Amino acid sequence: MSRDKTDLIRIAEKFEIEGELENVTPHGNGHINDTFLLTCRMTPEKVRKYILQRMNHEVFKDPAGLMENVMGVTTFLQKKIKENGGDPEREALNVIPIKGGGTYCKEEDGTFWRVYRFVENADSFDVVKRPEDFYESAVAFGHFQKLLEDYPAESLHETIPNFHNTIDRMDKFKKAVEADSMHRAAEVEREIQFVLEREEDCHVLCDMLASGEIPLRVTHNDTKLNNIMLDHETGKGICVIDLDTVMPGSALYDYGDSIRFGANTGEEDEKDLSKISCDLELFALYTKGFIEGCGGSLTETEIKMLPMGAKLMTLECGIRFLTDYLEGDHYFKIHRPEHNLDRTRTQFAMVKDMEDKWSKMQEIVEHYL
Ligand code: ADP
Ligand code: GN1
Numbered sequence: 001m002s003r004d005k006t007d008l009i010r011i012a013e014k015f016e017i018e019g020e021l022e023n024v025t026p027h028g029n030g031h032i033n034d035t036f037l038l039t040c041r042m043t044p045e046k047v048r049k050y051i052l053q054r055m056n057h058e059v060f061k062d063p064a065g066l067m068e069n070v071m072g073v074t075t076f077l078q079k080k081i082k083e084n085g086g087d088p089e090r091e092a093l094n095v096i097p098i099k100g101g102g103t104y105c106k107e108e109d110g111t112f113w114r115v116y117r118f119v120e121n122a123d124s125f126d127v128v129k130r131p132e133d134f135y136e137s138a139v140a141f142g143h144f145q146k147l148l149e150d151y152p153a154e155s156l157h158e159t160i161p162n163f164h165n166t167i168d169r170m171d172k173f174k175k176a177v178e179a180d181s182m183h184r185a186a187e188v189e190r191e192i193q194f195v196l197e198r199e200e201d202c203h204v205l206c207d208m209l210a211s212g213e214i215p216l217r218v219t220h221n222d223t224k225l226n227n228i229m230l231d232h233e234t235g236k237g238i239c240v241i242d243l244d245t246v247m248p249g250s251a252l253y254d255y256g257d258s259i260r261f262g263a264n265t266g267e268e269d270e271k272d273l274s275k276i277s278c279d280l281e282l283f284a285l286y287t288k289g290f291i292e293g294c295g296g297s298l299t300e301t302e303i304k305m306l307p308m309g310a311k312l313m314t315l316e317c318g319i320r321f322l323t324d325y326l327e328g329d330h331y332f333k334i335h336r337p338e339h340n341l342d343r344t345r346t347q348f349a350m351v352k353d354m355e356d357k358w359s360k361m362q363e364i365v366e367h368y369l
């Protein structure tokens with residue numbers, strides 16, 4: 001914990017939390033924000049939990065706009081969930097306001113903070129332990145997108161401009177190679193070549209969005225497995241979390257990013273690349289769940305392009321890890337030297353494996369056409 005506990009307690013107590021704040025502990029494995037679990041004593045038998053988060057304002061340059069998005073989307077989802085007979089306090093994120101008003105606070109040191117109600121009796125996973133969890137996450141992410149089908153996209157702030165613009169990601173990568181500010185380019189020549197050989201791929205989805213062949217939708221854009229809470233009892237994806245990147249995008253981004261992370265037989269930062277591959281059973285399961293969750297809203301072209309979505313989101317993520325490595329690891333949190341390089345290598349091994357299994361991936365998807 002980079003901050004001392006008293007400081008965290010002081011910040012937490014600015015929010016409308018209920019009960020006596022008993023403990024603050026670091027929580028989760030996100031790569032971007034600093035997340036803490038607040039435990040509050042309500043009665044001798046009962047505690048209430050909250051999530052306190054420092055928003056990463058190096059990554060999200062406009063925290064006010066970001067929180068406007070989060071408020072807009074969560075309010076919209078809560079209303080729909082209520083109409084559908086669900087529990088809006090559990091099935092959507094709930095922002096806890098500041099005492100006296102406001103949705104977040106800014107500290108003197110320039111950091112930004114918010115509090116969410118903790119989603120109880122649910123877990124988020126860093127690896128797929130049971131295939132049915134991955135399937136349920138697919139249904140929930142698909143359904144999330146479906147629920148946002150009529151959300152006013154023009155009201156959303158672009159919290160990270162060009163987030164999944166693979167052409168722009170390629171340009172930034174090339175600039176990082178050229179600048180080589182950390183003198184690391186020579187040692188990653190193989191990885192650099194791997195990216196450059198796939199320059200054409202980077203244009204595919206951007207061109208299709210630009211020509212209108214695939215539609216722009218309101219999407220989550222960060223659909224890895226640990227951004228969904230799975231219910232302890234039912235096993236269903238009860239709540240989609242980490243809404244910082246909800247922006248106009250493509251359904252293929254949401255589908256692809258989940259495959260990138262969850263259908264990989266190894267972890268995102270696995271050092272032993274022989275453990276990395278694209279598990280076609282998990283791929284098939286997620287495809288089924290996502291198409292079902294989207295409730296018939298995906299177009300034929302989108303379905304046809306699903307394998308490309310998976311490959312491009314994996315390639316893009318590898319490019320982002322490698323760019324960060326070349327620039328000195330300023331974006332993603334790292335927990336060891338070369339962490340971003342290890343992550344890069346798993347992504348590229350996954351891309352390569354997808355290329356080898358391309359016709360099988362297409363066959364699986366064609367089943368839904
Ligand atoms: P990051 O952007 O850093 O990934 P997240 O918002 O995803 O931050 O939070 C990090 C982790 O904290 C999540 O993967 C999840 O395990 C946990 N978490 C976040 N919000 C909640 C919540 N409202 N209820 C329960 N757990 C949460
Ligand atoms: C980050 O915030 P988190 O850990 O859920 C990143 C994603 C990457 C992912 C790779 C805002 O997700 O885009 O795909 O790491 N989020 C942001 O694990 O950049």
Ligand code: MG
Nearest residue numbers: 030226227242
């Ligand atoms: Mg997250």
